[in-house]
Amino acid sequence: MTKEKDNLLQEVTGSDYKYGFVTNVETDVIGKGLSEDVIRLISSKKEEPEWLLEFRLKAYRHWLTMKMPQWAQLTIPEINYQDIIYYAAPKQEEKKNWDEVDPELKATFDKLGIPLNEQKTLAGVAVDAVMDSISVKTTFKEALAERGVIFCSFSEAVKNHPDLVKKYLGSVVPYNDNFFAALNSAVFSDGSFVYIPKGVRCPMELSTYFRINAAKTGQFERTLIVAEDDAYVSYLEGCTAPQRDENQLHAAIVEIVVEKNAEVKYSTVQNWYPGDKQGKGGIYNFVTKRGICRGENARLIWAQVETGSAITWKYPSTILKGDGSVSEFYSVAVTNNHQQADTGTKMIHIGNNTRSRIVSKGISAGHSSNSYRGKVKVVKNCQNARNYSQCDSLLLGDKCGAHTFPYLEIENPTAQVEHEATTSKIGEDQIFYCNQRGISTEDAVGLIIKGYAGDVINKMPMEFAVEAQKLLQISLEGSVG
């Protein structure tokens, strides 16, 4: 009987990463390696203004003086930054019309379940699809423009809205913020730009889909979201990559500006290729995500489901500057096989009466390592800040590790900060209990995970909650038994 179960688990585990295919499109590539010349070439290929090239070069020169951070609970193999391709673009002329988009590209996004055809797309979701270094297609652009909402690729924003980009680029994550942020600022290729004008409630979910396709290529995208006073937007990013034996680098930046009474909800379903069962290949995911609640009563909500990447280094953070501003962070991070994750959040309380809430759920299986690292800071002049943090870890099996590193820097005595942490295990007893009620082991794991992660899944936009839940189950199938 044990054997039968093993077989079943084997079968299920065998199916794993279903996005591992490669698309055959002609790609415009700049040769391997990084230098000022390469940066100039990227900038000229993108026909960028002088100020942006200067921004890149400044970042690059600063990056040269920096060292990779070593403090995370991660074992990061040596990365040869001269062995990476920094620019790869699927060749296509600018396409106005869906019918003109390269059929191979269309097929790719169809296969990923991301329809770029507006008639076929999910009701109420606009999509920007980014493959390797460039944006392939943005849907519903015109419909959104009627409300004054700008949703386009970063490159287009540089061309069409240079003042906005110049004003906000680097305003939340400076070019010299950290090693990977500096690298991204030097070589970023594309990404999404969102601008919601004053008083506008964005009529649909906005979504960017990131896809790494070309081999030996790094992906360095940049997302900038600005919500003016009283504006609202819900934004979702998703990501996948082909299955390759070598590791690929992904170093992105997300900057979010939330003005007075505005609300931004930023959701992530991260499913980069995690490497195989022996830990070979997979994406190195080093990401800097930060938002600022600049005006009074601004709100920024992070919700994320992370199942991919060989290594994840990521701490979406909020600077609560406006009085009465609020930020919430909900995260489920899954690691299986040989994946490593060091991830969490930072809440920096500056304005009076600011509130933050952190709900982090780690799930570790296989030989993986899963760490929560979170910081809550209340500055000296900040009155009546409140934070509640809950960090739970769930272990499957006894070869994985879970760690929690909470940092509290409270400089004002009026602050109220609460932290709760639990560690639990999916026990054989729980599985057997479900079995005894007629529920198979596979479904039992799904049920238990669903219960555990429910608080976070419920925060995802409805259209994606189901998908996120399925993803959790798929990532963990075969890890109990």
Place this chain on the structure above:
Amino acid sequence: MENTMLKIKDLHAVVDGKEILKGINLEVKPGEIHAIMGPNGAGKSTLSAVLTGKERFQVTQGEIEFRGKNLLGMPAEDRAREGIFLSFQYPVEIPGVSTVNFLKTAVNEHRKYKGLPPYPAGDFLKMIREKMQLVGIDNKLLNRSLNEGFSGGEKKRNEIFQMAVLEPLLAILDETDSGLDIDALRTVAQGVNKLKTPDNAVIVITHYQRLLDYIVPDIVHVLYDGRIVKTAGKELVAELEKYGYDWIKEEIKSKDNGHA
């Protein structure tokens, strides 16, 4: 003989290299209530675990047939779907999964096994409400996470509630009386009695007689050192209560000496 539901023949089982069951023989027919009594460590809970297919327990010899089907080699979930239910001594908690959701999943798995479509939502809730009344369970428990923060009595009552919903042919009550005060014990027993029909059977595993005051067995077995050493009618319960298990141990020892 034809209508025997459960047939256990010369069952031997090992846990972590140690033989716990050393040749069990037992037959249960529809409509019967069996009690299996015995001192701690006799193998009572091992027997229920082996019957329900818990993986840690390895069967080294013997057979178990349930309604003509070979149970050994059948995964635990299929045994449950065939109609074997275990009321756990220590019901587990599943945080974030409501009792009602858990049961819906379970019921629909049972239905799928029988080739039936999932329960229509309305009918399911109607059925749940009926069963709740039958075993006297509080509405509030339904939407709480399964067994999380339940009192000992609530957990056991929840087991009987699940039994009512899943309508097993054979229910095994493993030390259902442990940790219950007399009121809770009575409620649980009443629930079991209400669910009893001529077509189903119950095996009550217990150390004490007190549950058997309420669930009256037809046949009583004494399990000792991995074997059923005595089988009699319900009058055996009173004897055990009066004299304890020592006289049985003595009886066996003298028998063994006689053989030697």
